[in-house]
Amino acid sequence: MQNYAQLTEELKARSIKPSLQRLLLLNYMHTCHTHPTVEQIYADLAAQGHALSKATVYNTLTLFVQKGLLRVVNLDRSEARYDVLACDHGHFVCECCGAIYDEPIDFDKLNLIFPEAGSVNQRDLFYRGVCKRCLSKE
Ligand SMILES: [Zn+2]
Ligand SMILES: [Zn+2]
DSSP: OOOHHHHHHHHHHTTOOOOHHHHHHHHHHHHOOSOOBHHHHHHHHHHTTOOOOHHHHHHHHHHHHHTTSOEEEOOTTSOOEEESOOSOOEEEEETTTOOEEEEOOOHHHHTOOOTTTOOOOOOOOEEEEOOHHHHTTO
16 A cells, blocks of 8 residues: 555646545555456445445546546456556456456557557557466366
8 A cells, every 4th residue: 555645746746636535546546456447446445434436436537547647448348447557558358257467568669650540649459368367277
């Protein structure tokens, strides 16, 4: 768990007013690395005794995404998941358990710039497979 002074600075650096709810959510995202959905975040915080409404959770996450603190990971046929790693990276998705793993990628080396399509704001790369944890169960 990061201390709240640090989290407050992180919010201020992105010109976000550091309310208690925002600090709670940012702290949660820093400690949870499973790419949670709004539903999971809401349920986890409720279980920890924090009664944030689902709308508050959603609105705060959206604000964090707009300000570049979080990014949205969209997998086909599933709801949006949130990721605290705002920098570009790739994902490995386990087809057995649905876990999502982060992987640093040097996107510049791929040299994909899409000059015909427009300007790029976010780069994603998804690999699918079976994770080590699931493999060891087989
Ligand atoms: Zn797995
Ligand atoms: Zn990620």
